[in-house]
Amino acid sequence: MERLTPRVRVVWLALALVRAAIFGGIVVGAAIGLTRTDLWASAPDVLVPAAAAIAVVLAVLRLVVAWLRYGVWRFELRDDDLYIERGVFTRVRTVVPYVRVQHVDSRRSPLERTTGLATVVVYTAGSRSSDVAIPGLTPARADALQESLRGLAIESEGEDAV
Amino acid sequence: MRSLHPASIAVRSLSRSLNTGFMFFVVGVVVSPGGNGIDLLSIFGLVAVGIVVGIVYEFAYYKRFRYDLTDDTFDVTSGVLARRDRELPLGRVQNVDIRQNVLGRVLGIAAVHVETAGGGQTEVSLEYVAEDEAHRLRRQLRSGASRGDSDADDLEAGDRTAVSDPGTADDELLFEIEPRELVILSVFTIDPGASLLGGIALSFASGFDPATLLPGDRIGWLPGPETGLFVLVWGLLLFLLAAWVVSAVLTFTRYYGFRLTRADDELYYERGLLQRYSGTIPLEKVQTLTISRSVPFRWFGYAALSVETAGYAPGQSDSRGTESAIPLADADRVTELARAIEPFGPVDLESPPRRARERYAIRYLLVVAAGVGIAALVARYTGALGRWYLLAALAVLVPPAAHLKWTSRGYQVDDRYFLTRTGVWRRTTKVVPYYRVQAVLHQATIFQRRRSLASVTADTASSASLLGRAATAHDIDAERGLELQADLEERLQERLRARKRQRTVGQRFREADDGDPSDEGPSPESDDER
Structure with a gap:
């Protein structure tokens, strides 16, 4: 079983922070707006602190989940299929037979480029698993993985693939 | 090269000029000079311009549109401003649908839509050709298509025919909706679009004044606060009634005269009272079968069958439920028909723990x-x-x-199919052939893990599971789930190998006694090469 590069936690934590900041901004902003205007005349005093508390709790939760995600993520190139295990709350184990692989992308977002990471995306014709993405790979590993997946997909030589 | 039916200029420009006319009407209203009121003359002028533009465009469209059916491609040249030449390999044709609205039926013309796998929209639309030309095209396109990939699938089709109809394969009537079934279907089907239409109809009926619908004189005696509630309930009742009536009428016209026939390796359906729809469901492209038994119909012992093909559900953009192979029929009959399509064994589901x-x-x-x-x-x-x-x-x-x-949930690992069932109100049984499985997912939420349960989903390429209804064995034992996952994949590989073997054997067999030159199979040259 292969693990991701530990550095991927940086990407996930950064994303979690950004999302938490956006959410917190909206919630706290709305609370402040409600107390400062006449929309809700008898707004309780605890409204803004409560909103801030909720935002902070959710942010911490997000960060914890992003941290834990690394510990759960595993993948393996097996004989006939690609096996992926992921998910902090809902543990998902996916099996993608090489016969079903339509094409393989490798992808690098700006955040991933600054941290020197890459993502490999495996597409099948299936409707739910069509975006099997393996994040947190070093660019070299991503290229190698893409190459070997491509080779394995050709080798298994499916018919129409649908 | 053939062109469209001349009447299509008239029909197309009618709908086109309605559109452009309306657009120019809006434009006219917006830009009409003089801030005070609307200049009627300039609006009418613009509308007339819109209509003329529409007619001229459609005439040019008719003049430019050419199609041709060759031995192995379907060529279409079209476009007024941007021109487009298309060649469609017949082997890639998935479905061919024919649609006819009331006007089209009066004039004897029909629209033909050709679908290919991939791409979210209809590949080629011929609007409109003569009725018999439409049927000729459908037949030839489909026969060309099945010839194209005969080496891939005819063995599967062959053993299917052996199971279901050993006799004539030509246009065998599988199912025809009976009046009783149609009435039950219409009465109990709730069409979501109908609620909107019902609301519109209601507001028309009231002359855009909802107050007139309320029996004001009869509720006068009620004490104050209750009146509001009563009015609300009354309005809601009226709305539901209108939605229900509209829904029933819509369903009735949609499924009126539903017939399902089978010709060779495809199903052919026809339906509709005012608008006639007909289309094909190629059997070799079937991904999943769904037998659903919703609550009111279950009480009458009825069930419905729908067939999903890859990347395409007939009528995605159109009315819903078009993809159903059988809208409503006796449950036993539905099962029998489903077995004629995919011969799965006796259903004996395993319950969750x-x-x-x-x-x-x-x-x-x-x-x-x-x-x-x-x-x-x-x-x-x-x-x-x-x-x-x-x-x-x-x-x-x-x-x-x-x-x-x-009790409503269960799954079964059949010889060649994976069966799952779920749903208390809408009990759906899904039948997935192993060789259609794309990926297998084993999911356990935090709550499922507490009880060491998991759900196993067999993902297929069918378009309908976009709505989140893929074949899933819910809440089975986690360990058993892992076994099931491995088992499903093993069976997928095994079936694929078997199909490949069959194919090569079939090819050799055909090569050995290949006497028919019209057969599109391996040519004598390839025989020599071997």
């Missing part, structure tokens, strides 16, 4: 508790609810509900 039932019970109890909690809060802060705690009596319903849910 008993602890899944406990899980459902706890889930429902939590729902009831949440309801009581909300009611308590409402009672506390508004004083609107008197005896909020009576809501807790709903907990009595929890054990039977959990049990029902538990």
Whole structure:
């Protein structure tokens, strides 16, 4: 079983922070707006602190989940299929037979480029698993993985693939 | 090269000029000079311009449109401003649909839509050709298509025919909707679009003044606060009634005269009272079969069957439910027909473990508790609810509900198919051939893990599972789930190997006694090469 590069936690934590900041901004902003205007005349005093508390709790939760995600993520190139295990709350184990692989992308977002990471995306014709993405790979590993997946997909030589 | 039916200029420009006319009407209203009021003359002028533009465009469209059916491609040249030449390999054709609206039926013309796998929209639309030309095209396109990939699939099709109809394969009538079935279907089908239409119809009927619909003279005696509630309920009732009537009428016209026939390796359906729809469902492209038994129909012993093909559900953009192979029929008959398409064995489902039932019970109890909690809060802060705690009596319903849910779920690993069933109200059984499985997912939420349960999903390429209804064995034992996952994949590989073997053997066999030159199979040259 292969693990991701530990550095991927940086990407996930950064994303979690950004999302938490956006959410917190909206919630706290709305609370402040409600107390400062006449929309809700008898707004309780605890409204803004409560909103801030909720935002902070959710942010911490997000960060914890992003941290834990690394510990759960595993993948393996097996004989006939690609096996992926992921998910902090809902543990998902996916099996993608090489016969079903339509094409393989490798992808690098700006955040991933600054941290020197890459993502490999495996597409099948299936409707739910069509975006099997393996994040947190070093660019070299991503290229190698893409190459070997491509080779394995050709080798298994499916018919129409649908 | 052929061109469209001349009447299509008239029909197309009618709908086109309605569109452009309306557009120019809006433009006219917006830009009409003089801030005060609307200049009628300039609006009418613009509308007339719009109509003329529409007619001229459609005439040019007709002049430019050419199509041709060659031995192995379907060529279409079209476009007024941007021109487009297309060649469609016949082997890639998935479905061919024919649609006819009322006007089209009067004039004897029909629209032909050709679908290919991939791409979200219809590949080629011929609007419009003569009726018999449409049927000729459909037949030739489909026969060309099945010839194109005969080496891939005709063995599968062959053993299917052997199971279902050893006799004539030509246009065998599989199913025809009976008046009783049609009436039951119409009465109990709730069309979501109908609620909107019902509302519109209602507002028309009232002359855009909802107050006239209320029996004002008869509710005068009611005391003050109740009147509002009564009016609300009355309005809601009227709205539901209108939606129901519209829905019934729509369903009736949609499925009127539904017929399903089978020609060689494809199903062919026809339906519709005012608008005629007909289309093909190629059997070799079937991904999943779904047998659904919804509650009112289940009481009458009826079921429905729908067939999903890859990347395409007939009528995605159009009315829903078009993809159903059988909208409503006797449950036994539906099963029999489903077996004619995919010969799955006797259905003997394995239930989830008993602890899944406990899980459902706890889930429902939590729902009831949440309801009581909300009611308590409402009672506390508004004083609107008197005896909020009576809501807790709903907990009595929890054990039977959990049990029902538990009994409705199950799965089976058949010889060649994976079967799953779920749904208390809408009990759906999915039949997935192993060789159609794309990926297998084993999912366990945090709550499922507490009881070491998991759900296993066999993902296919069918378009309908976009709605989140892929074949899933819910809440089975986690260990068993892992085995099932491995098993499904193993069977997929095995079936693929078997199909490949069959194919090569079939090819050799055909090469050995290949006497028919019209056969598109391996040519004599390839024989020599070997």
